[in-house]
Amino acid sequence: MAAAGSGSFQDGRIASKRLMMLVALLLVSCCPGYGFGDDDHVEVEGISSSCIESERRALLAIKSEMYDPDNWFSTWTGKDCCGWRGVACDNTTGHVTKLDLRYPYTYELWDMFNDGETIGVSKVNPSLQELKYLKYLDLSMNNFSHAPVPTMIASLVHLEYLNLSNAMFDGLIPPQLGNLSNLHYLDLQGWYYDDFLHVDDLDWLSRIPSLKYLDMSYVKLSKATNWFYIINSIPTLEVLHLIYVDLPYVPSPLPPFNLTDIATLDLSLNSNITSAMLRWLSNATSLENLLLSGCGSLTIESLQVALGALLNLKELDLSFNSLKGEILEILNNVSSSGLKHLDLRWNQLSGDIPRGSLRDLEYLDLSTNLIVDVHILASLGNLTNLRHLDLGYNLISGEIPPTVGDAVRLEYLYLSYNGIIGKIPQSMGNLSNLLELHLSGNKIVGWIPPSIGNLSNLLELHLSGNKIVGWIPPSIGNLTNLVYLDLSRNNIVGWIPPSIVNLTNLVHLDLSMNNISGYIPETLGTLIHMEELYLFNNRISGQIPETIGDLQNLRILFLSNNHIFGQIPKKIGKLHYLQNLDMSYNNLSGQIPTTLGDLCNLTVLDLSHNNIGGDLTNLFYGLSTCSQGASLSSLVLKDNNLSGIIPSSMGQLSRLQEVDLSSNSLAGNITEAHFLNLTSLSKLIIASNSLNVMLPNDWRPPFNASIIDMSFCHLRGKFPAWIRTQQQLQSLYLSGVGVSGSLPIWFSNFSKGENKLFGKIPKWIGRNLSSLKVLSLRSNLLNRVIPENIVNLTSLQVLDLSSNNLFGSLPSSLGNFTAMVEVQNDTRSLIEDYYSYIESILFTTKELIVEEHCSYSESILLTTKGEIADYTTILSLVTFIDLSNNQLSGEIPKDLTKLLGLRFLNLSNNHLTRRIPENIGDMKTLESLDLSVNSLIGEIPSSFSAMHFLERLNLSYNNLSGKIPTSGQLSTFDPSTYVGNKGLCGMPLPACPVYQTPPDARVKDDEKLDKLLEYTSIV
Known part of the structure; x- marks a missing residue:
């Protein structure tokens, strides 16, 4: 459903909806008999003089269509239905007056939310209408699988209690429910996760004059434009919950206040709560619980009148409203001296708690605000009844005062993710009632x-x-x-x-x-x-x-x-319950124990970077024989001493998503059988083994991978045609596999170094591969010029065309690689990401981020100072261009210096001329720069001094001249950095002669070069 109101409210609607789930469940479970007092007729469950046979048969018919995984209906046997579980009868007449079929295991609702699974489907049997004397009916927490609310319930006119909440009903709530004029308790709360239930109007509610409890949370009321007037016409209402119902706007003037008995009002997650409505609420002198969480349009000013008049208020929830101002502006207007529960989290409040007030407060949540002063903790001594305090996710700095130990009734203390410094005070040990202590994410x-x-x-x-x-x-x-x-x-x-x-x-x-x-x-x-x-x-x-x-x-x-x-x-x-096992980066030896094959629930196994030997036969065989199928989704065994073959039984591990067996001593053939049932495989990494990849060209893999790395395996012949079926491919590494021939035009994202590719770089690369991140064609036989439209690879982070026969000038637009223009943000290590708390509007949880930060460490070859280094890095962090060892000529384009996010640049061993661009120092993130073995002239630009991250520099064997700039770190590099430039002088080379270069010398040098190039072109 589309919630009305501000954009911020709409943006958070789903997360906010989930946030209220626990509240909704608690309301259902804590108030099952609300509204029944001593004057009500009492039926005693299980005690009856007799059981009406027709009603017994009706009950059995109802049972036949109810989901019952745990034999809940086991007592429904024999003739006396009044003794059955969930059934109660009138002691005089024997008629069934109570039927409680609430699904008892609410934890499965959480499983449904977390795992996408559902509890079994139930149906409401028509025999329900035979129970004409029912006063109490509870069908909540079942799964009626989007069935409509049965209209026949409206025929049970003796009902006083009706609970259909969280039962997965769908569609229009039948207005015939207005026939249930004896109802005291009506709970129609919808399913929190989807917009199933709705109404056209609420006129039918006006025909239930004695209603005390009404919950229609998560039911779409956007068409019920008269909702306010209908609700106000039920003076007996004591509890009203209308959470996230898309309340229509109520224009002024409002009718006289008529809810004289209202004690609990929850309008959370609705955006049309106006100032006029809040002023109207100031008449609700019996109100004890006011919940307006996530209402978006609230302001402190609009709340002041109402809060000042609600003298009996015990619970106030104004969370998730982005309220701006001082805490005192709210609390100074709270006239109730008996306030026990105050929730102001997720606002923009600052300041302190007023001293001497709120002495009855038991629950205080001020988390995720703008509180700065640690002295707010000094107020705890005044809050002698406080049991729950949450100040997490603020800006609190300073030390925890020793007086924190005076709040001896505290049971929950949350101070996580602030800027708290100093030591944990010894007085913290005085909080003997404490159940939870949260101090994470500070500077203690x-x-x-x-x-x-x-x-x-x-x-x-x-x-x-x-x-x-x-x-x-x-x-x-x-x-x-x-x-x-x-x-x-x-x-x-x-x-x-x-x-x-x-x-x-x-x-x-x-x-x-x-x-x-x-x-x-x-x-x-x-x-x-x-x-x-x-x-x-x-x-x-x-x-x-x-x-x-x-x-x-x-x-x-x-x-x-x-x-x-x-x-x-x-x-x-x-x-046997183990799901994640990570022993990577240790010194483990021996073989993988056969017993690991018994861990059928294992989803992640990482034994990489050890000295483990032996083969994989027993592991794969054991997992492939799991009775319910192995759960393994990630297998990482790289950088070990594993030998033998990769068993074809790997193809039976149907849940596998990631396989990394690289850098071992595995041998043998890789065939179609290895991938037979791997329909979910997204990362296949078997590089640096002695494997023969024997996959036919017409093979259609059952998977659609994002990363494939078979580098330095044996893959002879032409480029494998089956690769073209991998439509989700982001990175392909086939270096050193022995393929030859020209690049196929259908090809997508790839790294294809150290093979025998020849010809020109095709122009379609710039047209068809806009999402390409890595283009590596190093050590092939490519010739011709670099195509200008290569810069259309806007996602490119790595360009490696080194060691080919490319000629011509560098494209003038080389500085337009979008992904290299912006400075990459430092990304924390994966392990640290695993333990970073992620606060959302719904909850705080620990979660491993694998997609956003690329859990596969890319291994990239980069040539610096004439040596090839293997850089293992997270791809999201690396950007480099390597065009070394070609026949490129002309000048270095000035636009190249626009690549402010570039970290590695290698243009060595070419025929580049003219000067190094003056503003090369703008590339402040450069860590490695190699311009050696070219024909560059002129002085080293002084802007080099701004390149503070530069660790590797090679300017050797050019025609550079003048003094090496002394600022920055240029003078700290080894002399080999500058060797072969006869005109260079100054640290770390010998000192320069004592004379100054004429001011126009640089211009004359350029003029000489222009004449030389002009003469050469004429010849």
Whole structure:
């Protein structure tokens, strides 16, 4: 549905909608019998004098079409239906008066959201209308798979309670529901994720005069232009939830206030909440809970009148409104002295909390605002009832005051992602009721105080991303209730403390990216509830203990980038729930244990950059025989000592998306059988092995890959025609595979170096490959000129045409490569990205970014100073041009200096003439520049001094003259940088003669060169 209102509201509609899901679920679960008091007729479930046979048969018919995976209806046997689960009868008549078929396992709703799966489909059997005396009906949380709300429900005129929420109904809510004039409780809350339910009007609600509870959240009300007047005509309403319903605009003047009993009002995620409506609300003196989250158009000024009049307010939610101003401007207008819950997150508020007020406050969320002053924490001592405080994602600087320890009732303290400095105060240990402590993403220094061990009730401790030093205190072992411990991305040293064995409830342990040394303690295997263990990027040595196999609930094990040696323990094969295993960048040896083939739930296996030998037969065979099929999607074994063949059983691993077996000693043939069922394969990397790629030209791969690297394998003959089927290909590496002939015109993104390609560079390259990032045709037999339209490769980051026979001048438009013009932003390492918190409007989560930052490290050959270096880098960071070892002539185009994002430039071993462009210093990001072995003349431009990142420079064997500029770092390079230029002098070469070059000498040099070129052309 299209939400009305401001653009910012529309932009966040989906994420905001998800944000409210938990609130909606809680409302459903916490208020199942709202509106029934002592005066109501009471039916006792399971107690009855008799059961009406026709109603028993109706119940069985209803049961027959309900999804029941856990045998919930197991009690629905025998003659007495009044004793069945979810059924209650009138004690006198025996009629069924209550039917509660609410799907009990709400966690599956989360699974549906996260995994795209659904709970089984149910249907509403027509026999429901036989239960004519029903007063209570709950069908919520089922999956009725977009069926319409059954109109027959309107015939159950005795209903007092009706709950159809989150049941995947679709279409128009039948206005016949207005026949249910006895309703006290009506919950029609739609599915939070899609726009299924809608109404044409709300007139039918006016026929339910005793309604106390109404929830129509996520139902599209955009056509109900009279909604405000209808709602106002139900004076019995006590609870109203209209979250994200696309409320129509209500023009002034508004009718007199009639909701005299209203206690809870939730209009969150609607944009047409006007100032007039807020003033109208000032009459709601019975209002206790006001929720206006994500309403977009709110201002502090428009709220002031209402907040000043709501004397009984206990809960106020103004989150996600971009409110601007001081916190005091809001809180000074809150007249209610009993406010307990205040949510102001995701606004643009600053300032402090008023001292001496809000003494009853229990919940305060000010996260994601513009709060700067750390003294806001000094106010905690006044908030003696505070249990939940969230100041995360602000701009708070300074040290945590010791008075934080006075808030002894605190259970949740969130200060993550601010600019807090200094040490964690010892007084933090006074917060004995604390359940969660979040201090991640600050600049906290010093040791973890031993007093942290006093927090005996703590469930979660988050200290990641600070500058904490020293050892982990042994007192950490006192936190025996701890479930989640994250000390990653600090400067912690020493061993993993033995006392960690006391944390028997630990589920998540993250000590990664520190300087922890020593061994992995064998006693770690006693923490049997552990599901996630992150120890990567440390200095841990020794062997992996066999006891790691005792962590039978383990799902994630990351041990990469350490100094671990020895063999992979066989007991790892007992970790049947393991999904991610990364032991890369260690010194592991031996063979891959056969037991790894038993890990059928494994999705990511990375053992790269070790010394592991043996073959892959048992691993692939074991995984290919998993009864439900192996889950493996990423297999990275590069840079090891693996030998033997790649078994064709790899083709049975149908979920594989990434395979990297490069830089091993694998041999044998690669055939169609290796890819038989690999329909999801996107990255195939088998480079630097002794493999024979025996794939026929007419082969049609079952996959559509984005990266293929078969460099330095054996692929003889012409260019493989099957490559043209790979429509999503971004990078292709076929260097040294032995193909020959001219480039096919259909070809797309590629790196095609060190083969026997000949002829000219085709002009279609500039027309058809606008998304090309890497063009590498080094070491071939290409001749002719470089086509001008090559600059149409706007995404190009790497251009390597070195070691060919190209001639002519450099294209004058060479400076127009779009992707090289802009300076590339520094990208954090993949490991750091894995642990970066990503705050969205919905939630904060840890997530590995693989698509945006390119998880495949490209290996690129680059010639500098006459040597070929292999640069392994993240492609998103590298930009270079290598045109060395050709027959290119003419001057270096001045426009080349527009490539401000270029990092490597090699034009050596050509016939370039004239001067180096004066403004070459504009290319400030250059790290390597090689102009050697050309015929360049004149002085070295002084602008070189601006190139602060320049690490490699080669200007040797030209005709340069004059003094080497002394500013910058030019004088610090080795003399070999300038050798072969007889006219050069000054550091690091011998000192220059004591005379000055006449001011017009440079002009005369240019004139001489022009005459020489003119004479040459005449001849």
